[in-house]
Amino acid sequence: MEILDIIKEAFVFPSQNLEKLAIYIVITFVLGILVAGGLFSALWGVNDSAIGLILGAILFIAAIAVGLIISGYQLSILKSGIDQTPEAPSFEWAKDLVNGIKLLIVNIVYFIIPAIIVLIIGLITNVPGNIAQFAQEAAVAPANATAVANSTGLAVSAVSESTMVAFTSSLAITAIVAVIVFIIFAFLATMGQSRLANTGDLREGINIPEAFKDLSRIGIGKVVAVIILVMVVVAVINGILSYLYGQVPQLSILSVIVTPYLAFFTQRATGLLYSDIA
Numbered sequence: 001m002e003i004l005d006i007i008k009e010a011f012v013f014p015s016q017n018l019e020k021l022a023i024y025i026v027i028t029f030v031l032g033i034l035v036a037g038g039l040f041s042a043l044w045g046v047n048d049s050a051i052g053l054i055l056g057a058i059l060f061i062a063a064i065a066v067g068l069i070i071s072g073y074q075l076s077i078l079k080s081g082i083d084q085t086p087e088a089p090s091f092e093w094a095k096d097l098v099n100g101i102k103l104l105i106v107n108i109v110y111f112i113i114p115a116i117i118v119l120i121i122g123l124i125t126n127v128p129g130n131i132a133q134f135a136q137e138a139a140v141a142p143a144n145a146t147a148v149a150n151s152t153g154l155a156v157s158a159v160s161e162s163t164m165v166a167f168t169s170s171l172a173i174t175a176i177v178a179v180i181v182f183i184i185f186a187f188l189a190t191m192g193q194s195r196l197a198n199t200g201d202l203r204e205g206i207n208i209p210e211a212f213k214d215l216s217r218i219g220i221g222k223v224v225a226v227i228i229l230v231m232v233v234v235a236v237i238n239g240i241l242s243y244l245y246g247q248v249p250q251l252s253i254l255s256v257i258v259t260p261y262l263a264f265f266t267q268r269a270t271g272l273l274y275s276d277i278a
Contacts, residue, residue: 001272003225007233010081010269014261017088025260027070034063068100074267075099078197081271082278088264099200106196106205110189113208114181121177125170134159134167187223191215194274217277226273234262 001009014021038059045052073096076089122128137159159167191214196205204210215223237258245252 001275003222003229006226006269006272007229010230010265010272011233013081013088013268014264016086017264020088020091021260021264023091024070024073024264025257027066027073028260029256031063031066031070034059034066038063065097068104069093069096070100071103072096072099072101074263075103075193075197077264077267078194078271078274081268081273082194082198082275084272084275099196102196102202102205103193105202106192107189109206110185110192110208111182114178114185117181118174118178122170122174125173126166127170127174130163130167130170133163137163187215187220187227188212190223190227190270191274194270197271198274198278214274214277218273222276223273226269230266230269234266237262 038056040056041052041059042056043052045054045056073089073091076092076096076099080087080089188208188211191211192205192208195207195211195214196202199205241251241254241258244254
């Protein structure tokens with residue numbers, strides 16, 4: 001499919017499946033209640049009774065299960081895009097729960113790798129050592145009484161130029177590497193999620209070399225364009241709504257509908273993108 005066709009089709013998809021969207025909205029509302037109830041029960045338990053802690057733990061476990069079901073259903077929406085079926089998938093609670101767990105594993109695999117890379121770069125550039133040195137020098141009280149009265153001057157004047165250069169350089173290098181590798185693996189994770197949705201096989205989902213090949217098969221330019229357009233659409237809608245919420249706070253209730261709608265939109269768009277090679 002052409003890029004704009006993907007965006008258009010994905011955007012109208014939720015409006016053509018209002019029944020499934022309504023069920024999804026109810027489930028997300030239930031998730032919110034479980035989380036709020038878990039927090040309230042935990043706070044009550046800490047102050048008064050162990051019963052509250054137990055109830056809070058039960059509610060949090062239930063919230064995790066519901067969250068996984070929601071993730072699993074999103075994977076099914078992605079699959080509907082790959083198959084280009086006009087109807088949203090039906091809810092299958094056990095299947096959605098299992099798929100949610102699989103999706104969680106896939107995301108962990110794809111994002112733990114860049115995290116490790118960034119950690120290694122941070123150690124190579126001596127970020128921990130530079131932070132420690134910076135903190136040690138900044139903590140030294142200057143002899144100048146004027147600097148003592150000025151807390152900002154205290155920190156700046158106490159740190160040597162060489163330490164400041166080493167500190168900022170190591171952080172900058174690590175931050176640049178972090179941005180690059182996380183963006184790369186975010187695209188690969190999108191392919192991994194699509195592979196999981198298409199095959200249902202966890203091993204296929206975490207097959208990073210094949211995910212990279214899928215990225216090349218679809219076309220890196222097309223993948224980037226679709227993802228950026230999806231992000232722009234979501235950002236524009238959220239920006240407009242944030243402005244409206246600021247003017248009329250009561251309209252914030254619309255987020256209960258808009259957020260699930262955009263979830264359908266993003267997953268459908270990803271599926272349609274991957275349908276080129278499925």
